[in-house]
Amino acid sequence: MKKVWVFLKKFWWLILTVLAFIAGLSFRKGKKNPDVELLKEQRKDLQKEEEELKKEQERLEKEAEEIEKKRYFNDPVDAAKYLNDELRKRK
Known part of the structure; x- marks a missing residue:
């Protein structure tokens, strides 16, 4: 001992x-660290949101291209319609 x-x-x-x-x-x-699990979930949510935003951006870019391709001012009547529409929108 x-x-x-x-x-x-x-x-x-x-x-x-x-x-x-x-x-x-x-x-x-x-x-287990709950903070790590929470961060992983947030990361997945942010990745999903990022994908949705990319799709929305692509859609808006296509829409912008279509708008740019339109020729509003081929004749004076179209130009007057465009200006009237813009003025109505702002009032």
Whole structure:
């Protein structure tokens, strides 16, 4: 018993270090970080939103090209209609 006590006195710091290391590993494995899970969900949501925004941007670009291809001012009547429509929209 005395030899065990002498051994513990000499190497108490080593024993505590090993126990702390083992305890740290066991606590780490059993616990999931909720913040990481939340961030993963948010990332998926943002990726979906990004895809939707890209589709919307493509649609708007196609619409803009169609509008640019239209020639409102081929004749004076079309120009007058366009200006009247714009004035009505702003009122």
